[in-house]
Amino acid sequence: MTTLLDGARELGIELTDEQVCKMIAHLDLLDDWNQRMNLTAIRERPQQITKHLLDSLTVLPWLQGERVADVGSGAGFPGIPLAIVAPGKHIALIESVGKKCRFLEHVRDTLGLANVEVVQSRAETYQPGQRFDTVLARAVGPTADLVKYAGALVTNDGRLLAMKGRNPEEELARKLNGWKVAAVHKLHVPGLDEERHLVELSRSYDKQ
Secondary structure, eight states, rough: HHHHHHHHHHTTTTOOHHHHHHHHHHHHHHHHHHTTTTOOOOOOOHHHHEEEEEHHHTGGOOOSSSSEEEEOOOTTTTTTHHHHTTTTTEEEEEEOOHHHHHHHHHHHHHTTOEEEEEEEEEETOOOOSEEEEEEEESSSHHHHHHHHHHHGGEEEEEEEEESSSSHHHHHHOOOOEEEEEEEEEEOOOTTOOOOOOEEEEEESSSSO
């Protein structure tokens, strides 16, 4: 898969043969399950590699700590690709829809991803035994809403990451209830001529 290998290399990631095989297997399982349930509208393999796999890998440099949560994981993006390239991190896939959780569990078990935990819950009601160093979400609504329902999952000095398309300047001007914008990173997805940004949020006060 030259597109995947070259794209990852452009992001500074050297994928092993095993990692490539696991990522492609994820897409194969997605195609299979997508015939029975709507997991993704992206069905062409080149677009899946670009818009799912490479898009997921762009945020790797901003994952801090060992505990990471992917909120509203859906078909497993960005959580599964990140778990494949960062086996030392514990990655929780938080998803409220039961049938999507069954898919995520099947992918985890089929690919042998021991560092992946599937959590069937809404983010706002989930009470983990230990909070997360990084909580991220892809293709979610307003950032203020993400803060409201996922902020409690983040450790005091952790980061909340929102993967966005265009720079959401107007959206970020709104009150974020105890959180502040630490940075907005412009991302480049290899092979994709569309805007991508990562909003990095930190607490605006020391919560004891």
